[in-house]
Amino acid sequence: GFQDIFLAMAISIVLVFLVVSGSLGSLRDSLVILLSLPLASIGAFVGLAITGRSLGLPAMMGLLxxxxxxxxxxxxxxxxxxxxxxxxxxxxxxxxxxxxxxxRPILMTAFTTGLALLPLAAFVGNEGGGIIGEDLATVVIGGLASSTFLTLLIVPIAYEFMHSTLPKVFRKK
Structure with a gap:
């Protein structure tokens, strides 16, 4: 149920953080990267609201x-x-x-992934993914759309804050 999905999400976030930290060698940059996660939820919930779909297990699987x-x-x-x-x-x-x-690579990756899921989100019954596929695809498409554009805006701001502004604040003390 929902508890299992929330547990899986928590484990996934920790695993992503560990992999990114190990790969980039920076906890600060890993935190900036994880900032993109809540940005995805904005589009996911807007997508569900626009389409009139609910936040059930399939949508939660999409969030995962x-x-x-x-x-x-x-x-x-x-x-x-x-x-x-x-x-x-x-x-x-x-x-x-x-x-x-x-x-360009960021936009192309997000666009092609969203486009590939469009048939699953748009078609009902035997022609598409049915109720499970529709909710999952709607969440993923909405989440990708918002996170892509907001990541291009918010992540650089957070990066500059973490690498320029914050160090200056701590140096003054």
């Missing part, structure tokens, strides 16, 4: 699926920003350049 999907956009962006920082770009320069260079 989103945990792995939405961090990808933030990882693609932040990993490239890290490379640019290693090449002596300032935080702001790395974010601007990283956003420009990674914009």
């Amino acid at each position: 699926l989103l945990i792995g999907l939405v961090v990808t956009n933030a990882i693609v962006l932040i990993a490239f920003v890290q490379q640019l920082r290693d090449d002596n770009f300032s935080v702001r320069e790395a974010l601007v350049e990283g956003g420009l260079v990674r914009l």
Whole structure:
């Protein structure tokens, strides 16, 4: 039931955090990347509201699926920003350049994933995924849409805050 899905979500978030932290070597960047998760829930719930679908187990399974999907956009962006920082770009320069260079791959990945799920979300009964597939696909499409656009906006702001603003605040003490 719902308890199992919530437990699976919690475990998934911890696993994603551990993998991202190990891969990027930065707890700070891992936290910035995890910020993309709540951004997905916005679109997921808007998608359910627009289509008149409810938050049942299939929709919750879609939210679980989103945990792995939405961090990808933030990882693609932040990993490239890290490379640019290693090449002596300032935080702001790395974010601007990283956003420009990674914009197209991020949009293409999200768009093609959402497009692939559209038939499952749109068709009823034997022609599509039925009630289970519809709710799951609606959540994933909505979550991908909101997280993609908000990740491109919010994640760079959070990254700059964590790497520029926050260190200055602690240095002044």
